[in-house]
Amino acid sequence: xxxxxxxxxxxYILLLLSISGIVCVSIHYSVPEEKKIGSIVANVLTDLKxxxxxxxxxxxxxxxxxxxxxFHLDTNSGNLLIKEKIDREVLCGQTExxxxxxxxxxxxxxxxxxxxxxxxxxxxNTPKFSKKDFQLEIPENVLPSARFPLECAQDEDLGENSIQxxxxxxxxxxxxxxxxxxxxSEHVDLILEKSLDREKEPHFVLTLTAMxxxxxxxxxxVQININILDINDNSPQFxxxxxxxxxxxxxxxxxxxxxxxxxxxxxxSNARITYSFHRMPEKIHKLFNLNEVSxxxxxxxxxxxxxxxxxxxxxxxxxGGGLSGHCKVFVEVEDxxxxxxxxxxxxxxxxxxxxSPLETLVVLFSVKDQDSGENGKTICSTEMNLPFVLKTTVNxxxxxxxxxSLDREKxxxxxxxxxxxxxxxPRLTSTRIIHIQIxxxxxxxxxxxxxxxxxxxxxxxxxxxxxxxxxxxxLDTEQNAKLSYSLLPGxxxxxxxxxxxxxxxxxxxxxxxxxxxxxxxxxFKATVRATDSGTPPLSSDVIVHVTIRxxxxxxxxxxxxxxxxxxxxxxxxxxxAEAGYLITKVVAVDGDSGQNSWLSYELLKATDPGLFSIxxxxxxxxxxxxxxxxxxxxxxxxxxxxxxxxxxQTSTAMLNILLVDGFSDPYLKVVxxxxxxxxxxxxxxxxxxxxxxxxxxxxxxxxxxxxxIKICKKDTQGSFIAAHPHFPPVMPDIPExxxxxxxxxxxxxxxxxxxxxGGSLSSEFRFLRPLIPVFSVVDQNFPANxxxxxxxxxxxxxxxxxxxxxxGQASLSExxxxxxxxxxxxxxxxxxANVNSGQNDWLSYQ
Numbered sequence: 001x002x003x004x005x006x007x008x009x010x011x012y013i014l015l016l017l018s019i020s021g022i023v024c025v026s027i028h029y030s031v032p033e034e035k036k037i038g039s040i041v042a043n044v045l046t047d048l049k050x051x052x053x054x055x056x057x058x059x060x061x062x063x064x065x066x067x068x069x070x071f072h073l074d075t076n077s078g079n080l081l082i083k084e085k086i087d088r089e090v091l092c093g094q095t096e097x098x099x100x101x102x103x104x105x106x107x108x109x110x111x112x113x114x115x116x117x118x119x120x121x122x123x124x125n126t127p128k129f130s131k132k133d134f135q136l137e138i139p140e141n142v143l144p145s146a147r148f149p150l151e152c153a154q155d156e157d158l159g160e161n162s163i164q165x166x167x168x169x170x171x172x173x174x175x176x177x178x179x180x181x182x183x184x185s186e187h188v189d190l191i192l193e194k195s196l197d198r199e200k201e202p203h204f205v206l207t208l209t210a211m212x213x214x215x216x217x218x219x220x221x222v223q224i225n226i227n228i229l230d231i232n233d234n235s236p237q238f239x240x241x242x243x244x245x246x247x248x249x250x251x252x253x254x255x256x257x258x259x260x261x262x263x264x265x266x267x268x269s270n271a272r273i274t275y276s277f278h279r280m281p282e283k284i285h286k287l288f289n290l291n292e293v294s295x296x297x298x299x300x301x302x303x304x305x306x307x308x309x310x311x312x313x314x315x316x317x318x319x320g321g322g323l324s325g326h327c328k329v330f331v332e333v334e335d336x337x338x339x340x341x342x343x344x345x346x347x348x349x350x351x352x353x354x355x356s357p358l359e360t361l362v363v364l365f366s367v368k369d370q371d372s373g374e375n376g377k378t379i380c381s382t383e384m385n386l387p388f389v390l391k392t393t394v395n396x397x398x399x400x401x402x403x404x405s406l407d408r409e410k411x412x413x414x415x416x417x418x419x420x421x422x423x424x425x426p427r428l429t430s431t432r433i434i435h436i437q438i439x440x441x442x443x444x445x446x447x448x449x450x451x452x453x454x455x456x457x458x459x460x461x462x463x464x465x466x467x468x469x470x471x472x473x474x475l476d477t478e479q480n481a482k483l484s485y486s487l488l489p490g491x492x493x494x495x496x497x498x499x500x501x502x503x504x505x506x507x508x509x510x511x512x513x514x515x516x517x518x519x520x521x522x523x524f525k526a527t528v529r530a531t532d533s534g535t536p537p538l539s540s541d542v543i544v545h546v547t548i549r550x551x552x553x554x555x556x557x558x559x560x561x562x563x564x565x566x567x568x569x570x571x572x573x574x575x576x577a578e579a580g581y582l583i584t585k586v587v588a589v590d591g592d593s594g595q596n597s598w599l600s601y602e603l604l605k606a607t608d609p610g611l612f613s614i615x616x617x618x619x620x621x622x623x624x625x626x627x628x629x630x631x632x633x634x635x636x637x638x639x640x641x642x643x644x645x646x647x648x649q650t651s652t653a654m655l656n657i658l659l660v661d662g663f664s665d666p667y668l669k670v671v672x673x674x675x676x677x678x679x680x681x682x683x684x685x686x687x688x689x690x691x692x693x694x695x696x697x698x699x700x701x702x703x704x705x706x707x708x709i710k711i712c713k714k715d716t717q718g719s720f721i722a723a724h725p726h727f728p729p730v731m732p733d734i735p736e737x738x739x740x741x742x743x744x745x746x747x748x749x750x751x752x753x754x755x756x757x758g759g760s761l762s763s764e765f766r767f768l769r770p771l772i773p774v775f776s777v778v779d780q781n782f783p784a785n786x787x788x789x790x791x792x793x794x795x796x797x798x799x800x801x802x803x804x805x806x807x808g809q810a811s812l813s814e815x816x817x818x819x820x821x822x823x824x825x826x827x828x829x830x831x832x833a834n835v836n837s838g839q840n841d842w843l844s845y846q
Contacts, residue, residue, distance in 0.1 A: 029080070030118040033088040038081055041071065041117070044104065045078035048113060052078060058106040061346045063366060065101045066091075071117070073104065080115075088119045089156035096158055103395070105346060107364065112395060123161035123214025127153040129222035130282065134208075136190070136226045137322030140198040141233075147177070148190040151279045153210035153220050164213035169206050174226075176208075190224070198228040232270040232321020236262040243329040249305040250338050257288060257297040262317030262325050269320030278316035278326060288313065297329065305335040306370045337375040337424025342368045343432035346397075351439035354408040362388055363400040363434055367420045375424035382418050388436075390418075400434075408438040409475040442480040442534025446472040448542040453528075455510070455544060459518040459551045467501070470508045470544060472530035480534035483508075488527040488541065497526050501546070510544065518550040519591050552645025554591035556599055558653040561586070570656045573635075575627045583612070583657060586619035588641040590649075598644035604652060605638035612637060612657075621655070633659045 027048075031041045045052060055075040062073035062080075072083040092098035098119040103112050129151065136148060155163045166188050168176045173196065177189045188208075204226035211219045238260060245258045264271040275295045277284060287301040288311075297313070311331040318324040346364045369376040380398055382390050389403040400416065414436045421429040448470065455468035474481040484505045490497040503510050508528075524546055531539040561569030571584045590597040601619045606612055608631060613624045621637070635657040642650045 026114040032120040041080040061105045063103045121158045125156040126218040127155040127210040127220035133223040141231045146192045150188045161214040167209045234266045235323030236264040236317040236325040238262045238327040248334045255299040260295040264319040272320040278314040339370040340428040340430040341378045341420035351437040354406045360402045377423045440477045444475040445538035446474045446530040448472045453544045482533040492524040523547045552596040555649035556588045556641040556651045559587040581623040583621045596645035604640040607635045
């Protein structure tokens with residue numbers, strides 16, 4: 001009837017699991033303890049009825065229900081292997097049936113197989129006694145057939161491997177009697193076969209041997225020391241034969257468990273009682289302590305309900321005469337909620353692609369609580385506002401699945417906190433943080449920092465100069481965010497853009513491949529493309545506007561007067577022109593732009609610098625004063641034009657200005673200046689030769705005159721007749737008593753202007769003309785107004801020879817001492833030449 005009920009119950013559970021969509025199948029295996037790690041327990045493919053590749057395809061996991069993972073599932077072969085060494089005595093103690101439970105979890109679809117692994121015992125433990133020797137005190141008046149209980153040996157093995165027999169060393173007084181209890185335990189008693197006589201033999205030493213039934217057989221021995229006492233005919237008696245106590249787990253050390261009491265009606269030492277544990281395993285001695293005088297049992301070790309929920313202790317009371325009494329103490333351990341739930345992660349799908357569909361399994365985990373009853377029931381939850389949701393399955397298994405779309409560019413990773421809570425009092429919770437990374441897909445094109453990049457480069461740059469950089473960013477990561485830059489085809493100034501600039505495909509740095517000229521190309525635009533390395537690749541374009549900065553690399557150029565003309569430029573200037581007369585306008589241009597093309601004019605050099613001026617901004621050449629007869633008929637100007645660059649560039653031009661009486665004179669309009677320059681050069685050479693001869697002659701004449709004058713001073717004045725010259729009244733500037741010395745000096749006063757060409761290195765004479773007319777002392781018909789071939793000049797007074805001369809004139813004269821009666825001067829003829837150039841080319845002769 002009971003078996004039928006169990007079958008029905010199993011069918012109901014199977015039906016419930018089938019309805020939920022997940023079937024749990026139970027499989028049984030057995031394995032001996034102490035087997036080597038890596039040994040094969042069984043192959044699950046046959047029992048699971050699966051193909052050899054289906055385990056790995058369905059991501060099979062072996063989940064142990066114990067704290068240790070003793071087995072390992074090889075998903076490639078289906079073999080169930082030993083992972084940790086198994087000790088049945090540690091796992092199950094003296095429990096006859098030792099089972100390890102685990103589960104094989106298959107995914108897609110989820111299916112769970114329960115495995116019960118029976119651990120078989122092997123003879124790996126030797127029988128042990130709790131002490132090295134036993135002390136017995138037996139009164140000498142004990143009758144034969146008296147029994148003396150002995151402590152049995154302990155063997156952690158079971159069945160045939162446990163203790164099967166005891167032997168006692170040969171003697172004539174004692175023998176062993178082994179009896180089996182109804183609960184399977186054994187009693188070993190020492191039976192007296194022959195009466196004792198303390199006076200003949202007060203002490204016996206026996207050896208007790210315990211033997212198990214394993215192969216090979218193992219034995220354990222203990223020495224029994226028997227002391228023969230005097231008569232003690234009353235043994236201690238406990239007040240209760242059984243004590244029952246309830247004890248909560250995790251109680252602190254020193255907690256009183258119970259107090260036992262025994263009484264002895266004897267007197268003296270025979271009534272002195274001591275308490276001790278009798279026939280108890282070593283673990284009881286580690287957990288509890290018995291006071292041998294008071295009989296109090298206190299907690300010594302850690303009481304854990306999850307390890308053992310009850311204890312039975314045998315207490316022995318022994319009096320001073322060696323007689324003893326026995327009782328039992330039953331301790332029931334009460335469970336408290338001292339274990340928080342444990343979250344065990346079975347599988348994690350991380351990193352998770354950001355385009356994963358909904359309901360995709362992210363994490364599969366289970367929750368366990370080692371407590372019992374309500375303390376072992378758990379509930380599980382996770383935080384809100386996550387793209388994941390928690391789903392409950394059977395056997396405390398949970399699935400974390402995707403409930404909303406993922407975007408790695410917004411959130412690249414999640415730390416999901418799973419909270420498990422039991423239903424005990426107080427409630428205990430545990431958390432498990434699961435790190436889930438979102439893997440990237442190439443769903444974002446590169447984005448440039450700017451919609452338009454502006455760059456500048458100085459013209460005349462060196463090839464390979466860095467002119468700027470373009471930068472783009474990609475919200476994706478790794479290969480999807482690795483960018484490469486390239487130039488799109490285009491034209492600049494009639495040529496391909498790739499012949500002017502290049503771009504580093506990795507850094508985005510742009511370089512000029514050739515030297516650029518602002519005068520040819522002022523700016524240009526190029527299109528740069530950034531492409532990522534994703535699959536498929538995405539790209540974006542941007543316009544790069546490159547502006548070329550002007551450099552002052554062009555000198556001003558004269559449009560008028562033209563610099564590269566074969567013939568110099570000549571301008572005509574009427575001699576009657578007043579100050580401010582506009583002669584011409586110099587025009588220059590500069591190929592540069594901006595400030596580099598601002599031009600300013602200046603008069604760098606001129607035959608007569610004081611005669612002309614030039615407008616600094618407009619280049620207008622004007623006269624600064626009216627013209628005079630002293631001005632040279634040909635004026636040469638060197639004009640400079642300078643731009644405003646840094647450093648400034650300068651150009652010069654030469655302008656010839658011819659002074660004419662009027663524009664109607666056709667001869668002056670067509671005069672060939674170059675021919676006149678060659679003629680003047682030859683004339684200048686002739687003038688120099690004449691001047692050199694004249695100076696030599698004058699020097700010789702002066703010496704002769706000096707000698708003659710000294711001689712004449714010694715003679716009476718009758719030898720000389722001074723003739724008073726007669727000058728016309730219209731010539732008041734000429735002294736009346738100007739006479740010639742009759743010693744060969746000149747009888748007339750001469751003054752010449754000598755003009756040299758400006759800047760002539762050969763110091764050539766331009767022309768030689770007298771400035772003061774020549775007078776004869778005896779000439780009474782000298783005209784009132786005499787004009788020389790170069791124009792009219794007034795005759796200066798000899799008394800004005802000491803006045804300052806005009807700029808550019810030099811005078812060479814020698815004054816004679818005045819004679820009796822009035823002012824007179826002796827004018828000596830002098831000839832000089834100035835070989836300097838420029839403003840000092842003008843010489844004056846008297």
